[in-house]
Amino acid sequence: MNNIKEKKSAFTLIELIIVIAIIAILAAAIFVAIDPARRLHEARNARRSSDVATILEAVKKHQVDNGGDLYASISALGDNLPHQIGTNGASGCGLTACNDGVTLEGDCLDLSALPANYMATVPDDPQAVAPGSLTRYYLTVGTLNEITIGSCDEEAEGAGGTGAAPVIELTR
Secondary structure (H helix, E strand, O other), rough: OOOOOOOOOOOHHHHHHHHHHHHHHHHHHHHHHHOOHOOOOOHHHHHHHHHHHHHHHHHHHHHHHHOOOOOOHHHOEEEOEEEEOOOOOHOOOOOOOOOOOOOOOOOOOOOOOOOOOOOOOOOOOOOOOOOOOOOOEEEEOOOOOOOEEEEEOOOOOHHOOOOOOOOEEOEE
16 A cells, blocks of 8 residues: 555645736726726717717708708797707707807707608707707807707716816807
C-alpha cells in the first residue's frame, strides 16, 4: 500500500474572491465609461431631431402641393408666435415655455387632420406625458411664411446628463 497523498490542484477561496473582486471593479469601470444615462439622452435627442424634420417636411410638402398656401390651421396663426403642436386646441396646451426659453402661445396647433400621405401621425416627444394631445413640439410661422419647428424638451448630453442642452429646431 502506498501512503503518498496525491496533491490536487484547485483554486482556494481567497483566490476566487480576488478574481471576483477584480471582475466587479472592471465591470463598474466599464459601466461608468459607457454612461448609460448620457446614451439615453442622446438617443431621445436624436429622435426629437428626426421628429422635427418629419413634421417640417410634411408641412412643407403640403404647402408645395397647395400652390404655396399653408395648411389651414397654420395660416390662422400670427407671425412669429410659437404654438405647441397638439390636439387640445383652444382648451390650451398648458405649456407656456420650452426648456430653451421659447415662449409659447396658449392654444394648441392641431396637425392631426393633415392628410396621411404627408404624415401618418403627428410624432410625440419621447417623454411626452399626454401623447397626441401635447406633443412637446412647436411651430412658428415667420413673416415670409417660413416655418420653424422645434422641440421643447431637449436634454443635456454631457456626462451624466449635465451641460447645456442642444437646440433642436429647423426652419425652412
